[in-house]
Amino acid sequence: MxxxxxxxxxxxxxxxxxxxxxxxxxxxxxxxxxxxxxxxxxxxxxxxxxxxxxxxxxxxxxxxxxxxxxxxxxxxxxxxxxxxxxxxxxxxxxxxxxxxxxxxxxxxxxxxxxxxxxxxxxxxxxxxxxxxxxxxxxxxxxxxxxxxxxxxxxxxxxxxxxxxxxxxxxxxxxxxxxxxxxxxxxxxxxxxxxxxxxxxxxxxxxxxxxxxxxxxxxxxxxxxxxxxxxxxxxxxxxxxxxxxxxxxxxxxxxxxxxxxxxxxxxxxxxxxxxxxxxxxxxxxxxxxxxxxxxxxxxTLGSPATDPTGPDDDPAGSEPAPPEPTAPAAAAPAAAVAAAPGAGQPAAPVAAAPGAGQPAAAVAATPGAGQPAAAVAAAPGAGQPAAAVAATPGAGEQAAAVQAGDSADSEETARGGDAEPVRSVRRAR
Incomplete structure (x- = not known):
């Protein structure tokens, strides 16, 4: 055949x-x-x-x-x-x-x-x-x-x-x-x-x-x-x-x-x-x-849901609760933001090398004609750093969050083998 x-x-x-x-x-x-x-x-x-x-x-x-x-x-x-x-x-x-x-x-x-x-x-x-x-x-x-x-x-x-x-x-x-x-x-x-x-x-x-x-x-x-x-x-x-x-x-x-x-x-x-x-x-x-x-x-089905349509959460995800770095009375105009979601700018983070522990350097977004403040928070042993962005309002000055030498020494002692984190201060 x-x-x-x-x-x-x-x-x-x-x-x-x-x-x-x-x-x-x-x-x-x-x-x-x-x-x-x-x-x-x-x-x-x-x-x-x-x-x-x-x-x-x-x-x-x-x-x-x-x-x-x-x-x-x-x-x-x-x-x-x-x-x-x-x-x-x-x-x-x-x-x-x-x-x-x-x-x-x-x-x-x-x-x-x-x-x-x-x-x-x-x-x-x-x-x-x-x-x-x-x-x-x-x-x-x-x-x-x-x-x-x-x-x-x-x-x-x-x-x-x-x-x-x-x-x-x-x-x-x-x-x-x-x-x-x-x-x-x-x-x-x-x-x-x-x-x-x-x-x-x-x-x-x-x-x-x-x-x-x-x-x-x-x-x-x-x-x-x-x-x-x-x-x-x-x-x-x-x-x-x-x-x-x-x-x-x-x-x-x-x-x-x-x-x-x-x-x-x-x-x-x-x-x-x-x-x-x-x-x-x-x-x-x-x-x-x-x-x-x-x-x-x-035989006619309901119209299919548009996958590109608006979401229930316009921000993309719920923001994490803020971690305050100073008393509320000392920072009247400070806005604390979490990790950037949909429609929020991401904060540049600089990691300070330590013994297996990251450090976060947070850059603040300046307001109209106002300088930016960078606030650094020293994490504990085995804990990630929190990124905090301070955005002053129009016509208002942002509160400067300062970390004293005593706080630096305390954070250094509590961090164990971790290196001290540099504190960035902004002058008025």
Missing amino acids: GPRTLWRMSEADSEAIGAGRAASRGIVLAATGLVWAAAMLWSARATITGRVDAEMEVTSTAYAMPGAVSAALVAGAAVALALVGFFPRTGRTGRFLLAIGGGLAVGLLGALSIITINTEGWIYAVVGGTIAAAATIGGALAGFRYPRVTAAVCWGAIAVFLAGVVLTFLQDDLLPVFGAADTSSSQATAAGYFGFAQGVLGGLAAGLIGYRLLRRARHRTGSDLKWPLYALTGAGPGLLLVVGEILTRTAGSRVLELAGRVSELELTVQQMLSGSRLNNGLIVLFVGAFTAMVAVGR
Whole structure:
């Protein structure tokens, strides 16, 4: 077997591998979005074609259009993200055009499935055009600067849809929990509470899933996004629901108006459903944004303590207690300082050689226009000398500390083998 060699990955190879992984993840999202859109379109087509009379056919079309529009938004964005992932080196303009083209292709396919129900009437052409517009808008979202945010929003929208499906199956069991009884008023109140709970759960799912996906992208790429983008990711599914409702009310307004002409009851139902869809989208938007902000806020640590900041002790250390060399009455202006700390000048010390014992000569710092006094203290046997600095105040004379001959002889006798320390006197 030949020797093993190490192959160093170049930057271009790394980008190619990263683009391939992004494309594979985009394929999964695109497939999921297409399955959702296909299921909604198939359900709408089956519901519309299953009606016998024209009035029920119109109302069924009005009921099915909002869900198909929301699914088309997500499918267009997901397919556009997959196309952009396959061509990562495309410029900004090319990426945007590619994303719009992918969304438009999805929209045309979805519109074709509705228009072919009846090519003679205008109602299905309106629904098909609304679906195509929704998919194109979704594709345009994929051409923006942060594709990971768009992908997380798409996954969050799918999670909101799944939460809605589960709650719909459990609706009959959950309505009594919210106070539904035999009266119509209690059932209406319970339905309102149920819709509110559905929006809150959808918002929680959108915020948590969006936050989790962005965190995984951070670990994968090594770069993080700012917290407003986390909030936008959590609010994205609700924003898609609001955009879908706006498209339904504008591009598909003729269908809703035609359904309202069937009867006064149908008009009231359409208005209630339209308001409920908008409220649900707004609840998902705000709850999702709040959930994502709380989730990312829990991961932010407190600011680190600045090691270069001010210390609690500005002097650096506590000064040692002074050692007086003369009575307080004889030295009114003498300032006694210890070993120099932070911000204090150091006193020059001259050591007098003795039998293993140091002597300290202390130089005093003169005041304004005043001479300096040097005071020498003779240490005992085996004890270090204390350095004393006398600093006179402005306009005051410092007290001269003098050591007499008797003190010199006494210190010499007490010092044992140590040499006498020279006394430095300052004249007035």
